Amino acid sequence: MHFESGVGHIGGNLSCMDILLSIYHEVLTDADQFVLSKGHAAGALYIALWSVGRLSDDDLKQFHRDGTLLSGHPPAQGIPDIPFATGSLGHGIGLAAGLALGHRLNGTHGRVLCLTSDGEWNEGSTWESLIFARHQNLDNLAVIVDQNGLQGFGRTSEVADLAPLAHKFEAFGVTTVEVDGHDHTAVAEALRSRPDCGPLIVVARTTKGCGVSFMEDRLEWHYLPMTAQQYEQACREVDDA
Amino acid sequence: MRQAFTDGLLSEEHRSELVFLTGDLGYRALEPLRDALGPRFINAGIAEQNMVSVAAGLARQGLRPWVYSIAPFVFARPFEQIRNDVCLHRLPVVLVGNGGGYGYGVMGSTHHALEDYGVLLTLSGLQAFIPAFDSDLATLIPSLCESQQPCYLRLGLGEQPRTWTAPPYGPWRKLAAGHGGTLIAVGPLAGSLWGPCLELPESRRPNLWCLSQLPLPELPEELRRDLAQSSRLTIAEEHVAQGSAGYALAMELLQSNSAPASFRHVTALGYPSGRYGSQKFHRAECGLDPISLLATFSSEAAP
Numbered sequence A: 001m002h003f004e005s006g007v008g009h010i011g012g013n014l015s016c017m018d019i020l021l022s023i024y025h026e027v028l029t030d031a032d033q034f035v036l037s038k039g040h041a042a043g044a045l046y047i048a049l050w051s052v053g054r055l056s057d058d059d060l061k062q063f064h065r066d067g068t069l070l071s072g073h074p075p076a077q078g079i080p081d082i083p084f085a086t087g088s089l090g091h092g093i094g095l096a097a098g099l100a101l102g103h104r105l106n107g108t109h110g111r112v113l114c115l116t117s118d119g120e121w122n123e124g125s126t127w128e129s130l131i132f133a134r135h136q137n138l139d140n141l142a143v144i145v146d147q148n149g150l151q152g153f154g155r156t157s158e159v160a161d162l163a164p165l166a167h168k169f170e171a172f173g174v175t176t177v178e179v180d181g182h183d184h185t186a187v188a189e190a191l192r193s194r195p196d197c198g199p200l201i202v203v204a205r206t207t208k209g210c211g212v213s214f215m216e217d218r219l220e221w222h223y224l225p226m227t228a229q230q231y232e233q234a235c236r237e238v239d240d241a
Numbered sequence B: 001m002r003q004a005f006t007d008g009l010l011s012e013e014h015r016s017e018l019v020f021l022t023g024d025l026g027y028r029a030l031e032p033l034r035d036a037l038g039p040r041f042i043n044a045g046i047a048e049q050n051m052v053s054v055a056a057g058l059a060r061q062g063l064r065p066w067v068y069s070i071a072p073f074v075f076a077r078p079f080e081q082i083r084n085d086v087c088l089h090r091l092p093v094v095l096v097g098n099g100g101g102y103g104y105g106v107m108g109s110t111h112h113a114l115e116d117y118g119v120l121l122t123l124s125g126l127q128a129f130i131p132a133f134d135s136d137l138a139t140l141i142p143s144l145c146e147s148q149q150p151c152y153l154r155l156g157l158g159e160q161p162r163t164w165t166a167p168p169y170g171p172w173r174k175l176a177a178g179h180g181g182t183l184i185a186v187g188p189l190a191g192s193l194w195g196p197c198l199e200l201p202e203s204r205r206p207n208l209w210c211l212s213q214l215p216l217p218e219l220p221e222e223l224r225r226d227l228a229q230s231s232r233l234t235i236a237e238e239h240v241a242q243g244s245a246g247y248a249l250a251m252e253l254l255q256s257n258s259a260p261a262s263f264r265h266v267t268a269l270g271y272p273s274g275r276y277g278s279q280k281f282h283r284a285e286c287g288l289d290p291i292s293l294l295a296t297f298s299s300e301a302a303p
Helices: A010-027 A039-051 A057-061 A092-106 A124-135 A165-171 A184-192 A228-240 B002-011 B031-040 B048-060 B071-075 B079-087 B116-120 B136-146 B188-198 B221-230 B245-255 B279-285 B290-301
Strands: A033-036 A112-117 A141-147 A175-180 A200-205 B018-022 B041-043 B064-070 B094-098 B127-129 B151-155 B172-176 B182-186 B207-211 B232-236 B262-266
Touching (some): A165 A175, B002 B031, B002 B136, B182 B245, B207 B221
């Protein structure tokens, strides 16, 4: 999909692919909602929606094409499973908190899951939203952090170091669980847990470009499209895994 | 106007979908609303970006959130959240900015909102409302509760002559008739001009119109007749020229081939002297006070 459309962002898509498959296959129910705060992983979201029959093969072929609904970041309308257009970082948790609070005020019982990147926590609005969600005790909200350690122009530890991120969340009084983000079972189990107070944060340790040797933990795959040769090698490695 | 706003929302308290969010403001004004709404009244803290995102989430769940703060804090700080989270999805969120224009007076420039509706009207589907009188809120608030699109409500100080009753709310209202030309004022500024206008002899008195809604509503036929007869138009607003009602009106008049012979636009100018003061002080510095506006107007109308 990325190769055919000649676009990048595949590194951050592969880092959260396992998380999204866990969410859509093992965690979400019909009453639940999902917000992709790291909107640049839209490709992975479209694949996850396709894998549960919410998008078709033909839909995926339109990725990044003129006239598509499947834009490089999630669209504002046209796909019922995508409640919000995202892409500017730092919006998703507030949006998810609003959805979760809406469930409470409406007396409905759905959960809301939200996936952020780790670099996204540079944004002050994420902390505003975390404070709000904790103060409102939104126990129907779960936030997953795709902690791949790389952001737009460097390692998160070198740009604006937030380590230890999980400890910071705990200092805000938020129940925090750390898991291997490529272990489907561990991600699903963590997300199924319901702490006494909300929200729940799952810090998922991941590898950018996971599954493709020449992409793994490499900054450039935040941006680069694949050549035909790289695409063939990537396919071989994924098939052999 | 804040009391009228609170009273208006209290009258809609029965709407179970109504949710009110404040950015930690409303002391000695919003307490009755807080008490009436219970869990549907949310003090979101001093975090306007999150407050607007949360409102978008609530609206997505079928609720009708109102987001309240001092005007600059509700339109400027969370602008991207208004653009991306609310307007891109055309969600029915009502943004309420208290103290539009120079409303916060000597509190200083950070608390003034001279660019609010101009900036917000660049966003798709958003409507701005600038009530002129306290009594407007009783009509506007039920209407905003029913709105299907993002709205911005700019609250100011309702300035109404004590001896007259304000006409019912409408996007355009004619407050005074005369033969001195046409004067359009946006929102509460119209109220400040109404009394002084009526004190002028009819020959020098302008037709005074109040505009309370943007994007520019269709011009009433009576206003078009006034413009055609007087050929002189002044539009005054407590907002900078860029993105203003005056620019929108000039465009409309040009496109409809009905531009008057004389067009004057009086706007907020920021801080010409570099000094701060009351709302009246700032209006006077910009020529938006009744004396300046009507004196110039009278001389303009003179043979």
